[in-house]
Amino acid sequence: PELVHQIAAGEVVQRPASALKELVENSLDAGARRIAVQIGEMADELRVSDDGEGMDPEDARLCFRRHATSKVRTLADLDRIGTLGFRGEALAAISAIADVELLTKTAHAPSGYRVRVVGGALAEEGPAPAPDGTSVWARRLFFNTPARRRFLKSAGAERRACVQIATGLAIARPDVALEVRSKDAEHLATPGSGDARDVMAAVLGVELASQMLALEGERGPFRLRGLVAPSRWSRRSRDHLWIVVNGRWVEDRSIAAAVVRGFEGRLDAGRFPVAVLYLEVDPDLVDVNVHPAKWHVRLRDDRDLFALVAASVERALRSEPP
Numbered sequence: 001p002e003l004v005h006q007i008a009a010g011e012v013v014q015r016p017a018s019a020l021k022e023l024v025e026n027s028l029d030a031g032a033r034r035i036a037v038q039i040g041e042m043a044d045e046l047r048v049s050d051d052g053e054g055m056d057p058e059d060a061r062l063c064f065r066r067h068a069t070s071k072v073r074t075l076a077d078l079d080r081i082g083t084l085g086f087r088g089e090a091l092a093a094i095s096a097i098a099d100v101e102l103l104t105k106t107a108h109a110p111s112g113y114r115v116r117v118v119g120g121a122l123a124e125e126g127p128a129p130a131p132d133g134t135s136v137w138a139r140r141l142f143f144n145t146p147a148r149r150r151f152l153k154s155a156g157a158e159r160r161a162c163v164q165i166a167t168g169l170a171i172a173r174p175d176v177a178l179e180v181r182s183k184d185a186e187h188l189a190t191p192g193s194g195d196a197r198d199v200m201a202a203v204l205g206v207e208l209a210s211q212m213l214a215l216e217g218e219r220g221p222f223r224l225r226g227l228v229a230p231s232r233w234s235r236r237s238r239d240h241l242w243i244v245v246n247g248r249w250v251e252d253r254s255i256a257a258a259v260v261r262g263f264e265g266r267l268d269a270g271r272f273p274v275a276v277l278y279l280e281v282d283p284d285l286v287d288v289n290v291h292p293a294k295w296h297v298r299l300r301d302d303r304d305l306f307a308l309v310a311a312s313v314e315r316a317l318r319s320e321p322p
Ligand code: ADP
Pocket: 022, 026, 027, 029, 030, 050, 052, 053, 054, 055, 059, 063, 064, 068, 069, 070, 071, 084, 085, 086, 087, 088, 089, 090, 091, 092, 133, 134
């Protein structure tokens, strides 16, 4: 594996949590209804199994190549991305810095296929028994990039970052059952019922979830649904606000500020909202191609959006006792 390749890999996978994000997004793109994530004790090992469409042997071999993607076929597709991934870099990048075993089977294939790539080099491949779907087992993450490994935090902190990423993705897709475990703990298990309140119950507990207020609104090109917790449930951290745009979990400061605005003085200093917002907007107004890690989207018409979010939150909270 050339150095160039490892440097490029570092942009996509900075830490175990970023590898996990790519793997779970691939499962979602494959139409999975159930996804199981296992995090190794040292957080240098991840296993993501799904019941998605799987790959035939040829795709299983090709998916590790750089720019191998089945999702964008023409330049025009780039403007209307319906999938979470589209660059074809993630598996190449992860397999460049880890020992990766892929086991996959499509529904119509008589048997499954296994491919193992270590540090970017093909190590093994061949038919293997497998259930329908795909499982990717990445071990020894960053084994050949000591510089990057030194930037990692403690195993516990890296594991928590993994859980946080999985949580955001689970919230973005209430219709998918997502489970996250490590050796002796179950960190998350969402039911896949399609109901955001059920996901919130899994993430924040049944009591808080049952008290969240529904919000809804429409303005310009934007449609909004969501749940917001009454102000007495507000937290000391900003990590309990989730924003989902067209099924993609994103970070957006302006939307976060609009949520706070909607609280209109109901929040004490140093306290932040607990809420989840689901925005639907014409994909032409969303630019997901801003950053290689795709954490951010750019939304046009953001004045409409700010007003919509602030007003919807404010309206939902009016039913809260003062
Ligand atoms: P991208 O997601 O940008 O296409 P990736 O490197 O993440 O690039 O994946 C490369 C290709 O491998 C995908 O386009 C897809 O065809 C295939 N693939 C990866 N993970 C899965 C999965 N869990 N199930 C089915 N196909 C997958």
